[in-house]
Amino acid sequence: MPIHEKHLIEKQKIIQKDSAELEGRDVSGQWNIFIQQRILSQYHPSMADEIASTPDGRTINRCWQCGTCTSGCCMHTDFGLREFNPRYFIYLAKIGDEEELKKYKDVIWRCLACNKCVERCPKDVRVEEVIHAIDGYMRKKGWMDDTPASRWDDEYVGNVLKTGILDEIMLLRNYIRDEEMKEFNAGYMMRMGMNMLKTGRLRTGPIRHRTKGWKKVRKVAEEILEKDGYELQ
């Protein structure tokens, strides 16, 4: 019997026999694969409620598990990372399966916010926001550390709050430095830098657009972040 979404089952739980007999008849080839029973141990009935109470996760309970989001998901289908399965993440969050969800701690941050899932969901689940709510929940519980994406977002927010608009050169520079990304070596940076310099696009620091009255706006922004329990890096 073919097993759909086989990658969701741990390999050691799949038992395949060379031959199988049923009431004296050889049924191998059809009925010789079994899945061992799994017992949920780390089960949090409050997980779904907690996620549903956040603004990002508020639509989680609308999900009826049709799988439309996963079928077209950029990461799952276009990029081909089968472990990235938004429908399954929502399922696990709804049943509160900590143990299983933890297996995806190196995967869930890779959502690209492309919003194909939100476009297509028949139940108006804001899937992409819900995925980020689950990701945020897992980090808050300490089940996973900060991720490359969350570090990028931290850097981004700090950058924008300085003057009101993004200084993309500083953002890139700081992130590449902090993550020690070898790929962007001196040669690459020189090539890009020269091109931007030549074409007058190396705009960073005080020559960028400024938002007048930003100080006042910034104060409100900081209050909002404090209310949401976010610490500026």
Next chain:
Amino acid sequence: MNYSEGELAFYPGCSLDGLGKAYKKSSELVSKDLGIVMNEIVDYNCCGATEVKTVSYDLSVFLPGRNLALAKEMGSKAVVAPCNGCVFSLGRANKAITEDEATKSRMNEYLGKAGAPSYEGDVEVKHIIEVIYQQAGLDAVRKRVKKPLTGLRVACYYGCLYTRPKIYTGAGSGERDNPEHPHFMDDLMEAIGAETVEYPLKTVCCGGGHAIADREVSVGFSASILNEAARLNADFVVTMCPLGQMNIEANIPMIEKQYGREIVRPVVYFTQLMALAFGHSRREARLADNFSDAGKVLHSKGF
């Protein structure tokens, strides 16, 4: 719907002030040629892109909300943004404010404290391509062409967030573009004499959201976007998304190394090609801004 003078506000966003200069300059040329007048929102701030919303929902509505409130105060009926990410954030803020009373009152409290006018979520959000398409129209574009780009094959790459999701962008309703199979850019490119290819990756993600944070994905998607254009014999990939343009072009050195030079195609803004067709020079269309050799490709095609 057509807007009269003074009803369109322009929101440049962050990228047009820096890396997207070619987009800014060429958009200005094209709008001017077509008689589209927009008033820039003076003290605009960053829309928060897709980054701020993973940190705080309220902040991710407040930041774009402030821009919309400023536009409203200027008497605008619609805000025009040239960037898919901005169109998404601004549209999402409108939806958040109109669909939930509690969010609306929180936002107005924040806006008040920040010295901004109050806002009801009632300024429309438009991508600049929609304004060119609807306000000027294909006939006006055709009439304005001085040097048709005959013989140039282009693959139109729209990116993710221009129409997606329709609950934020209004895609598919009224005269707006189709959410899953947009065609405005293809129509415009044909109107300036270029030939468009049937490009299946029109709305695929380029990985730009994680351009640096997830290199495997960003290089992978960029390579497939170029590879598909090359397979279809396109000379250019044409786009309307500053993040996509930057992401794909900045990945070209890695793509050349991993997949070979043959698949590389220059990625240009649709307004750059329109400016050329309207008779502006390559210099005015800022083709030298591209990391890839857009000028060389044009030259080889006899332009």
